[in-house]
Amino acid sequence: MKQQMATTWWLTGLPGAGKTTLAQALAAALRDCGEPACVIDGDELRTGLCNDLAFDEASRAENARRAARLAQLLNANAIHAIVAMVSPATQAREAAYAVIGVGRCKEIHINTPLEVCEKRDPKGLYARARANQLTQMTGVQAGYECPTTPALRIDTSQTEIRVAVQQLLLA
Ligand SMILES: Nc1ncnc2c1ncn2[C@@H]1O[C@H](COP(=O)(O)OS(=O)(=O)O)[C@@H](OP(=O)(O)O)[C@H]1O
Numbered sequence: 001m002k003q004q005m006a007t008t009w010w011l012t013g014l015p016g017a018g019k020t021t022l023a024q025a026l027a028a029a030l031r032d033c034g035e036p037a038c039v040i041d042g043d044e045l046r047t048g049l050c051n052d053l054a055f056d057e058a059s060r061a062e063n064a065r066r067a068a069r070l071a072q073l074l075n076a077n078a079i080h081a082i083v084a085m086v087s088p089a090t091q092a093r094e095a096a097y098a099v100i101g102v103g104r105c106k107e108i109h110i111n112t113p114l115e116v117c118e119k120r121d122p123k124g125l126y127a128r129a130r131a132n133q134l135t136q137m138t139g140v141q142a143g144y145e146c147p148t149t150p151a152l153r154i155d156t157s158q159t160e161i162r163v164a165v166q167q168l169l170l171a
């Protein structure tokens with residue numbers, strides 16, 4: 001589907017919710033339609049551009065700010081951006097959307113329940129947090145503020161990837 005202009009989809013949710021999986025699937029679908037798309041993944045940013053940041057509130061806000069700057073730059077160059085970041089704080093998310101431009105940015109809440117995310121535990125982080133081997137884990141010791149008026153909510157325990165991608169394209 002042809003998008004009107006370069007857009008940012010900001011996927012927020014708990015670790016293990018399915019943000020990265022859906023971001024990559026959406027990027028592939030956009031590219032199949034001939035539309036350039038770039039995934040900005042929190043995990044990847046943290047290995048390079050954001051490797052100086054921890055998981056305290058200020059670091060997470062700075063992480064969101066940098067991702068927003070990247071998304072804004074991509075959109076200004078006619079490239080869609082798909083951000084996949086926990087981004088747990090409402091204030092930091094809203095600041096990010098203001099940088100990107102509220103009209104260009106769609107907030108997507110990947111609201112897969114914590115119990116499902118914890119059962120998936122693809123990186124073993126929840127288990128480590130429950131064993132007190134990891135601190136500030138979102139969903140365990142650190143909070144997550146749910147978006148109140150997202151463009152779309154997707155629970156990946158109820159929605160298969162193909163359907164979710166269609167919803168994202170129409171959001
Ligand atoms: N304490 C703690 N809390 C949350 N997440 C943690 C933590 N420690 C490591 N990880 C891993 O880092 C990924 C989240 O990075 P983000 O940059 O998206 O987080 S944030 O937006 O700055 O909150 C997150 O990746 P995803 O699972 O893709 O969300 C985790 O794998």
Ligand SMILES: Nc1ncnc2c1ncn2[C@@H]1O[C@H](COP(=O)(O)OP(=O)(O)O)[C@@H](O)[C@H]1O
Nearest residue numbers: 014015016017018019020021122156159160161
């Ligand atoms: N419908 C679905 N959508 C997205 N992920 C799903 C779905 N069903 C199962 N999964 C699985 O859930 C896990 C989500 O991990 P990931 O995409 O890395 O989440 P996050 O980036 O939010 O941490 C993956 O192992 C993925 O295969």
